[in-house]
Amino acid sequence: MDDRQFRNAMGKFATGVNVIVTEIEGEVYGMTANAFMSVSLDPKLIVISIGNNAKMLERIRKSGTFSVNVLSCEQQEESMRFAGQKEFEEKFEFDRLADAPVIKNALCQLSCDVYNEHTEGDHVLFIGKVNDLVLEDGDPLIFNCGKYRRLETLT
Ligand code: FAD
Numbered sequence: 227m228d229d230r231q232f233r234n235a236m237g238k239f240a241t242g243v244n245v246i247v248t249e250i251e252g253e254v255y256g257m258t259a260n261a262f263m264s265v266s267l268d269p270k271l272i273v274i275s276i277g278n279n280a281k282m283l284e285r286i287r288k289s290g291t292f293s294v295n296v297l298s299c300e301q302q303e304e305s306m307r308f309a310g311q312k313e314f315e316e317k318f319e320f321d322r323l324a325d326a327p328v329i330k331n332a333l334c335q336l337s338c339d340v341y342n343e344h345t346e347g348d349h350v351l352f353i354g355k356v357n358d359l360v361l362e363d364g365d366p367l368i369f370n371c372g373k374y375r376r377l378e379t380l381t
Pocket of ligand 1: 256257258275277280281283305308310311317
């Protein structure tokens, strides 16, 4: 099995799109990620998966905190910006939640402390303990087979 075939297989699984945000000594960094899952209700834990080559890996290790921001279907530009898919002239303005930087107008903002980490192959799984959250109404941005999409209601 080659890498392309494995990636194509994983791309069949439709996901939402998040931006992971962390802060080190006043500098804020974002990264687009769709590897995200709820883990536990008591305590409230989630998991994200960060590739070995991503700068976000050492940034989260250093900061010990991160936020997860579930993007709405109006936020494809945010996804492209924080995946390095498109360059933007203007500075990005972050909001704050429980003193953590977050993405304005995300459908869900979760502020987390690193609870544990596990290296698995060429990725690191960070378990985050959720300290605070904010929800907004709206439809999610969807990622499937390498493309951004919107939800459609089936009757
Ligand atoms: P950088 O390259 O430093 O940052 C990424 C981009 O964000 C750069 O273009 C940078 O200019 C911009 N940026 C960062 N901070 C700021 C700021 N404060 N203001 C303005 N712009 C800023 N990778 C994974 O490891 N795990 C995943 O689950 C995952 N899921 C993905 C899902 C989708 C839909 C896509 C498109 C990509 C996904 N990626 C994932 C890939 C990942 O988003 C990219 O490899 C990313 O470029 C890695 O960023 P970095 O941490 O190396 O940081």
